[in-house]
Amino acid sequence: MLGLSVDKNNDISLYIQVYKQIKEKIIRGKLKAETKLPPIRMMANFLDINPATVVKSYDLLKKENLIYQKVGSGTYVMERPLSHSIKNNEELELLDYGQIKLNNHINFASATPGANLFPVDDFKYVLNKILDRDGGEAFTYQKSQGYYPLRESIMDYLFQNDIITDINSIQIVSGAQQAIDLLSKILIDFEDSILISEYTYSGAINAFRARETKMISIPIEIDGMDLDRVEEIVKNREIKFVFVMTSFQNPSGISWSIEKKKRLIQLAERYNFYIIEDDCLSELYYNGEKNGANVAIKSLDKEDRVIYIKSFSKIFMPGLRLAFLVLPEKLMSPILAAKYATDISSSGLNQRVFDFYLREGLWIKHLNKMNKIFSERFKNMKRQIKFLLPDEITLVYEPEGGLYFWLSLPEGKNSEKFYLKALKNKIAFLPGNVFTIDNKINSFFRLSFAALEEEEIKIGIKRLADIAKDFLGNNENKGYTPLL
Amino acid sequence: MLGLSVDKNNDISLYIQVYKQIKEKIIRGKLKAETKLPPIRMMANFLDINPATVVKSYDLLKKENLIYQKVGSGTYVMERPLSHSIKNNEELELLDYGQIKLNNHINFASATPGANLFPVDDFKYVLNKILDRDGGEAFTYQKSQGYYPLRESIMDYLFQNDIITDINSIQIVSGAQQAIDLLSKILIDFEDSILISEYTYSGAINAFRARETKMISIPIEIDGMDLDRVEEIVKNREIKFVFVMTSFQNPSGISWSIEKKKRLIQLAERYNFYIIEDDCLSELYYNGEKNGANVAIKSLDKEDRVIYIKSFSKIFMPGLRLAFLVLPEKLMSPILAAKYATDISSSGLNQRVFDFYLREGLWIKHLNKMNKIFSERFKNMKRQIKFLLPDEITLVYEPEGGLYFWLSLPEGKNSEKFYLKALKNKIAFLPGNVFTIDNKINSFFRLSFAALEEEEIKIGIKRLADIAKDFLGNNENKGYTPLL
Numbered sequence: 032m033l034g035l036s037v038d039k040n041n042d043i044s045l046y047i048q049v050y051k052q053i054k055e056k057i058i059r060g061k062l063k064a065e066t067k068l069p070p071i072r073m074m075a076n077f078l079d080i081n082p083a084t085v086v087k088s089y090d091l092l093k094k095e096n097l098i099y100q101k102v103g104s105g106t107y108v109m110e111r112p113l114s115h116s117i118k119n120n121e122e123l124e125l126l127d128y129g130q131i132k133l134n135n136h137i138n139f140a141s142a143t144p145g146a147n148l149f150p151v152d153d154f155k156y157v158l159n160k161i162l163d164r165d166g167g168e169a170f171t172y173q174k175s176q177g178y179y180p181l182r183e184s185i186m187d188y189l190f191q192n193d194i195i196t197d198i199n200s201i202q203i204v205s206g207a208q209q210a211i212d213l214l215s216k217i218l219i220d221f222e223d224s225i226l227i228s229e230y231t232y233s234g235a236i237n238a239f240r241a242r243e244t245k246m247i248s249i250p251i252e253i254d255g256m257d258l259d260r261v262e263e264i265v266k267n268r269e270i271k272f273v274f275v276m277t278s279f280q281n282p283s284g285i286s287w288s289i290e291k292k293k294r295l296i297q298l299a300e301r302y303n304f305y306i307i308e309d310d311c312l313s314e315l316y317y318n319g320e321k322n323g324a325n326v327a328i329k330s331l332d333k334e335d336r337v338i339y340i341k342s343f344s345k346i347f348m349p350g351l352r353l354a355f356l357v358l359p360e361k362l363m364s365p366i367l368a369a370k371y372a373t374d375i376s377s378s379g380l381n382q383r384v385f386d387f388y389l390r391e392g393l394w395i396k397h398l399n400k401m402n403k404i405f406s407e408r409f410k411n412m413k414r415q416i417k418f419l420l421p422d423e424i425t426l427v428y429e430p431e432g433g434l435y436f437w438l439s440l441p442e443g444k445n446s447e448k449f450y451l452k453a454l455k456n457k458i459a460f461l462p463g464n465v466f467t468i469d470n471k472i473n474s475f476f477r478l479s480f481a482a483l484e485e486e487e488i489k490i491g492i493k494r495l496a497d498i499a500k501d502f503l504g505n506n507e508n509k510g511y512t513p514l515l
Numbered sequence: 516m517l518g519l520s521v522d523k524n525n526d527i528s529l530y531i532q533v534y535k536q537i538k539e540k541i542i543r544g545k546l547k548a549e550t551k552l553p554p555i556r557m558m559a560n561f562l563d564i565n566p567a568t569v570v571k572s573y574d575l576l577k578k579e580n581l582i583y584q585k586v587g588s589g590t591y592v593m594e595r596p597l598s599h600s601i602k603n604n605e606e607l608e609l610l611d612y613g614q615i616k617l618n619n620h621i622n623f624a625s626a627t628p629g630a631n632l633f634p635v636d637d638f639k640y641v642l643n644k645i646l647d648r649d650g651g652e653a654f655t656y657q658k659s660q661g662y663y664p665l666r667e668s669i670m671d672y673l674f675q676n677d678i679i680t681d682i683n684s685i686q687i688v689s690g691a692q693q694a695i696d697l698l699s700k701i702l703i704d705f706e707d708s709i710l711i712s713e714y715t716y717s718g719a720i721n722a723f724r725a726r727e728t729k730m731i732s733i734p735i736e737i738d739g740m741d742l743d744r745v746e747e748i749v750k751n752r753e754i755k756f757v758f759v760m761t762s763f764q765n766p767s768g769i770s771w772s773i774e775k776k777k778r779l780i781q782l783a784e785r786y787n788f789y790i791i792e793d794d795c796l797s798e799l800y801y802n803g804e805k806n807g808a809n810v811a812i813k814s815l816d817k818e819d820r821v822i823y824i825k826s827f828s829k830i831f832m833p834g835l836r837l838a839f840l841v842l843p844e845k846l847m848s849p850i851l852a853a854k855y856a857t858d859i860s861s862s863g864l865n866q867r868v869f870d871f872y873l874r875e876g877l878w879i880k881h882l883n884k885m886n887k888i889f890s891e892r893f894k895n896m897k898r899q900i901k902f903l904l905p906d907e908i909t910l911v912y913e914p915e916g917g918l919y920f921w922l923s924l925p926e927g928k929n930s931e932k933f934y935l936k937a938l939k940n941k942i943a944f945l946p947g948n949v950f951t952i953d954n955k956i957n958s959f960f961r962l963s964f965a966a967l968e969e970e971e972i973k974i975g976i977k978r979l980a981d982i983a984k985d986f987l988g989n990n991e992n993k994g995y996t997p998l999l
Contacts, residue, residue, distance in 0.1 A: 043753070047706055091705070146651030154654075155646045162639045167630030170638075170834040205689060205836075209858040216725065221575070222531055237856040241700065269527070350654040350863035352689075372721040374693040378862055379834035 032069055032077045033062070045080050046087035053088065057097050057108055064110040068098060094222075094243060096469070137491035139460040141482040142281075142434055143349055148401065153393045154348075154384070161383045173379035175371045177203025177355070181386035185355055188389060192313075193330040194339065196357050202366050205352040205377040207309060207342035208234050211274075213373060214307060214338060214356075215242045217365040218271050226264065226273040228256060230437075230466040230475065232281045232309070235274055244271075246468050251280070253428060255287030258294050265302040272305035272338070278313035278325050279433025282466050282477040286431065292328045299336040305359075306332075309340045314398055316432035317406040325432070335359040343385065343394070351381050405434065408480045408488060412436065415492040416478070421499050427475065434481045440474040441503070447472055453498050458491055516553055516561045517546070529564050530571035537572065541581050541592055548594040552582060578706075579727060580953075621975035623944040625966040626765075626918055627833055632885065637877045638832075638868070645867050657863035659855045661687025661839070665870035669839055672873060676797075677814040678823065680841050686850050689836040689861040691793060691826035692718050695758075697857060698791060698822060698840075699726045701849040702755050710748065710757040712740060714921075714950040714959065716765045716793070719758055728755075730952050735764070737912060739771030742778050749786040756789035756822070762797035762809050763917025766950050766961040770915065776812045783820040789843075790816075793824045798882055800916035801890040809916070819843040827869065827878070835865050889918065892964045892972060896920065899976040900962070905983050911959065918965045924958040925987070931956055937982050942975060 033056065037048045056062040068074070071089070075082040089106060092098045099109050161169055176182070182201040189196055204210045211234065219225065219242040227235065229248045239246055247264060250257045256275065264270065273295070277287040299306050308328045316325050329339035342354035358366055370376070388394055409432075416426060416436060427437045440446055450462040463475030478495075480488055517540065521532045540546040552558075555573070559566040573590060576582045583593050645653055660666070666685045673680055688694045699722045703709065708729040711719065715732075723730055731748060734741045740759065748754065757779070761771040783790050792812045800809050813823040826838035842850055854860070872878055893916075900910060900920060911921045924930055934946040947959030962979075964972055 041752070043706065051704070143656055146655050149651035149654040151646055151650050151654075155643065158642055158646070159639065162635055162642070166635050167633035170633040170635075170832045171630050172627055172833040205858045205862075208856070212857050220535070222527065234856065234859070237852075241853075241856055268525070348654045349656040349859075352858065352860070352862045368721075369725075372692070372718065372725055373696050373857070374689045374836065375718070375833075376836070378689075378836045378865060381862060381865070 032074065035074075035078065037078050037080060046084045046091070049074075049078070049080075049085065049088035050091045053092060054095070054097060057092075062108050064108055066108045067104075068106040068108070070105060096240075136454075136457045136459050137487050137494070138482050139458065139478040139480070139491060139495075141459075142479050144401070144481050145484070148404065149348060150393065150397045150400075153397070154388070157384050157387045157391065157393065161380075161387055165383060169380045169383050171379060173203075173376040173382060175367050175376045177201070177377065178379060178382035178386060181382045181389075182355075184386050184389040188394075189357070192327065194327060194357065199363065200357050200360065202356040202358060202363070202370065203377050203382060204354050204356060204370065205374065206344055206349075207311065207340050207354045208238070209352075209373070210340040210342075210354055210356050211235050211238045211307075211309070212241075213366055213369045214272075214340075215239055215244070216369045216373075217362065218305065219244045220271075224268060224270045226256075226261060226270055227468070228275065228280065228283075230282055230463060231274065232276070233465050235309070236466075236468055239274075240468075248468055249273075251283055251285060253285060255285070255291035256295070258291055258298065261295070262298055262302075265298060265304060270302075270304050272307050273299075274307045274309065275328070276309045276311065277328055278310060279315065279430055279435070281311070281433075282435055282461065282463070282475075283428055283437040284430030284433050284435045285428045286325065287328075289326065289331075292326070292331055296328065296332055296334070296336055300334050304336075306337045307340065308337055311342055312433045315402060315405055315434065317402075317409050318431045329357060338362070351378075351385065353377065353381055353385055405480070408483070408485060411485055412478075412480050412488050412492065415489060419492050419496045421496060421503060423503055424499055434479050436478045436480075438476055438478065440476070440499075442474055444474050444503070445472050446474055446476040449499070449502050450476065452502050453495060456494065456498050458495050458498065460495075516558060519558075519562065521562050521564060530568045530575070533558075533562070533564075533569065533572035534575045537576060538579070538581060541576075546592050548592055550592045551588075552590040552592070554589060620938075620941045620943050621971050621978070622966050623942065623962040623964070623975060623979075625943075626963050628885070628965050629968070632888065633832060634877065634881045634884075637881070638872070641868050641871045641875065641877065645864075645871055649867060653864045653867050655863060657687075657860040657866060659851050659860045661685070661861065662863060662866035662870060665866045665873075666839075668870050668873040672878075673841070676811065678811060678841065683847065684841050684844065686840045686842060686847070686854065687861050687866060688838050688840060688854065689858065690828055690833075691795065691824050691838045692722070693836075693857070694824040694826075694838055694840050695719050695722045695791075695793070696725075697850055697853045698756075698824075699723055699728070700853045700857075701846065702789065703728045704755075708752060708754045710740075710745060710754055711952070712759065712764065712767075714766055714947060715758065716760070717949050719793070720950075720952055723758075724952075732952055733757075735767055735769060737769060739769070739775035740779070742775055742782065745779070746782055749782060749788060754786075754788050756791050757783075758791045758793065759812070760793045760795065761812055762794060763799065763914055763919070765795070765917075766919055766945070766947075766959075767912055767921040768914030768917050768919045769912045770809065771812075773810065773815075776810070776815055780812065780816055780818070780820055784818050788820075790821045791824065792821055795826055796917045799886060799889055799918065801886075801893050802915045813841060822846070835862075835869065837861065837865055837869055889964070892967070892969060895969060896962075896964050896972050896976065899973060903976050903980045905980060905987060907987055908983055918963050920962045920964075922960055922962065924960070924983075926958055928958050928987070929956050930958055930960040933983070933986050934960065936986050937979060940978065940982050942979050942982065944979075 035049060035052050037045050041048065071082050071085045074085045089098065096109055098106055100106055181203060182198045185201055186196060186198055204213060215238045224245040224247060225239060226247050226249055229250050249260050261273065277292060279286055295306060306328055310327055313325050313327065327339060329337045339357040340354065344351040344353045423441045425439050427439050440449060446462040447464050450460065453460065461477045463473040464470045483491065519533060519536050521529050525532065555566050555569045558569045573582065580593055582590055584590055665687060666682045669685055670680060670682055688697060695718065703726040708731060709723060710731050710733055713732045713734050733744050745757065761776060763770055779790060790812055794811055797809050797811065811823060813821045823841040824838065828835040828837045907925045909923050911923050924933060930946040931948055934944065937944065945961045947957040948954045967975065
């Protein structure tokens with residue numbers, strides 16, 4: 032039956048033997064999506080094992096989202112998400128993450144600024160300074176927690192952003208993705224539950240999935256997560272943490288109200304969970320002064336409930352791979368051990384260079400420059416979205432900063448199909464299913480302007496409008512706006 | 516009973532509830548080592564649950580090495596290895612890994628060369644070249660697999676070392692430790708078994724332990740692992756891989772014979788497992804020409820059984836965090852996904868710089884220089900060990916390269932105690948328990964000369980001899996050789 036067998040003399044438990052054989056067949060594509068598995072009792076009879084053993088095998092497979100139950104019908108092989116069955120790297124990076132460069136495409140998928148915006152001259156100056164100052168020391172191992180002076184600079188930087196912490200609570204890591212991966216390692220245990228936004232950063236979903244956690248997704252409202260829903264859940268079950276981006280959330284672009292930030296901390300205290308705050312974009316606000324909506328939850332945290340992730344490299348110098356964590360005291364020792372077991376330490380040379388870069392005020396200088404450029408792009412793109420895209424496509428939220436616009440096709444329309452159609456016509460963006468736990472098809476999509484010049488944005492939106500009209504079936508004229 | 520309770524209405528299984536509560540108490544130190552746990556039946560009666568449930572909880576705790584069974588006596592809390600109960604980072608890095616700098620100590624623990632040996636000027640030249648050539652491109656995201664030209668350079672480099680591979684089989688990672696961590700993620704599944712050397716690199720043990728694998732340790736002989744023992748095991752149970760260092764193994768310094776390398780590949784083919792080969796030091800051979808014992812297993816591998824890890828940064832520029840993997844084709848897609856979920860990619864700037872460094876022949880130049888320096892230190896240190904240390908201390912193997920000497924106190928003597936005594940007298944090295952799965956006390960210890968100048972080695976060995984005589988109880992004169 033399905034070519035399975037068990038060996039009762041093997042010291043691997045029978046349910047693990049069954050589980051592994053089925054898993055392998057699914058992963059290798061020998062058991063296709065929607066294949067019905069034999070009923071428990073039939074399988075047990077065939078293998079001459081206890082039905083409870085088969086139940087345990089099936090349970091493990093369900094936990095890993097390899098099979099699922101159809102009520103009243105039986106157990107079926109789950110469709111593998113696109114990212115699990117990719118054949119080549121290009122496709123993976125493009126579809127899931129949108130960070131790849133696409134020649135001849137207008138790329139609304141990428142969240143990385145164009146190379147011409149990176150501060151090469153300042154950086155070169157700093158690099159040479161450091162090599163002259165530190166010599167061979169710059170190439171030795173750093174301690175796993177990170178270069179001490181850099182942690183000092185970060186402490187000062189945080190202080191200016193109303194986050195008061197100490198040097199020993201700061202852990203340097205190789206980018207925000209590593210921060211999320213390390214936190215998953217130390218916080219998520221067998222069968223633990225966590226909360227995430229209904230639409231969120233796919234890299235976080237991947238890291239949590241790799242730890243086989245139970246992810247519960249919470250709807251997003253205009254001022255943050257639906258906290259009534261959060262309270263309902265945490266009242267009834269233990270959760271380890273909630274993962275949030277409170278400024279210009281990826282992908283929706285919304286920012287949390289200060290009231291919701293405070294209430295989430297209260298819930299975390301009362302129901303004993305952590306808040307992981309991933310802050311990538313809070314500096315990119317385009318409507319005048321920073322306001323309450325840009326304040327980090329961490330700055331409101333008096334009870335050491337918030338784990339704060341901040342990437343310096345993500346938007347401005349991804350090639351450096353540098354980010355940091357601010358952690359509650361009792362997580363410092365576990366995070367250090369996890370960092371050590373993962374990659375010992377982040378590049379010491381890059382840490383020294385970035386420290387100097389911060390101290391010389393070059394970071395603030397760069398930030399101001401980027402803010403000015405992105406602010407212009409943002410305003411122009413918003414205008415073009417409103418004027419050029421067909422009325423059936425709605426801007427779900429009106430963001431006040433960040434790098435993303437979150438739009439929706441009319442209800443019931445499939446944004447992945449729209450994405451594929453656009454891609455054929457040399458426009459890239461990210462469809463909403465990329466931001467969900469189960470790759471669920473929906474009507475949403477994200478446009479980012481990080482990698483595009485004003486001129487490209489203008490042409491791209493015009494062309495996207497043509498494609499949309501065609502896709503939505505109300506276009507008279509199929510000649511699209513020509514590309515650059 | 517132990518302050519445990521269960522909630523039958525909670526949707527977390529009862530055995531998980533019991534397991535989690537006990538685990539927490541052990542980790543927080545509320546249940547001390549050697550505390551006896553209540554017998555199954557008593558615990559079940561008290562909690563009003565099924566004895567089988569308690570058995571399942573205890574089994575999980577055993578699997579994680581938190582408790583153990585004493586035959587005929589009951590179940591006890593396991594002693595936590597030192598590294599799990601460390602209070603501060605210094606102690607952790609010092610004891611487990613020996614990579615920290617110790618002021619005023621003579622440090623035979625560190626495996627990292629002194630900062631004065633790093634090629635700062637060449638490096639600065641290359642950095643500036645790259646920034647002029649690539650500008651902002653050097654700061655963008657790299658693809659997860661790594662910078663294409665660097666993979667090309669590596670392919671050429673491997674070709675010179677008789678490893679024939681293609682660009683698509685090479686994955687760039689942030690140091691050898693990350694390579695091991697990623698491989699653990701993709702290869703080790705629930706309840707899998709792997710084989711490692713009886714004494715091996717503690718960073719590998721940590722990474723494997725984090726995946727809750729069953730590690731089986733194999734004795735080391737003068738020409739490699741005891742392969743009869745390996746065959747005995749793989750005949751009877753499935754294993755995922757064997758982890759080996761075949762040139763100047765850490766910590767023993769031995770190199771595998773070519774016969775054993777070939778036989779291991781045959782075993783891997785026959786019994787269907789992978790070989791992970793971690794090559795840190797094969798270039799550091801001091802007895803003339805490279806011989807069969809320095810040939811990588813990978814170069815003998817015709818069946819795509821060997822996963823090859825090579826660090827460029829480990830010994831020569833640890834601050835760069837760069838290494839690479841050569842992988843069998845069917846592991847490429849999983850490793851890419853794991854790399855992405857872990858930290859997206861390794862520093863693109865460092866990859867570009869190192870590529871140029873390789874292409875300009877600067878790597879070979881640096882290697883030759885290091886080889887010459889280390890060769891001298893090696894020969895002198897070997898002589899001093901033989902002439903100065905008391906006869907009761909034996910050099911277990913006569914290495915022909917690398918950075919380590921593996922020594923033994925007389926049988927039954929505790930090398931951790933010897934280590935602590937030496938540390939008080941400002942000599943650091945690594946005791947043998949650091950290299951074992953279960954931190955088991957033994958008589959071995961490792962001396963490394965990577966970080967020490969000739970003069971320091973001389974004084975250090977002399978002083979260590981004094982400490983040893985005192986420790987072994989046959990020293991007349993307690994006035995130790997003064998430090999520098």
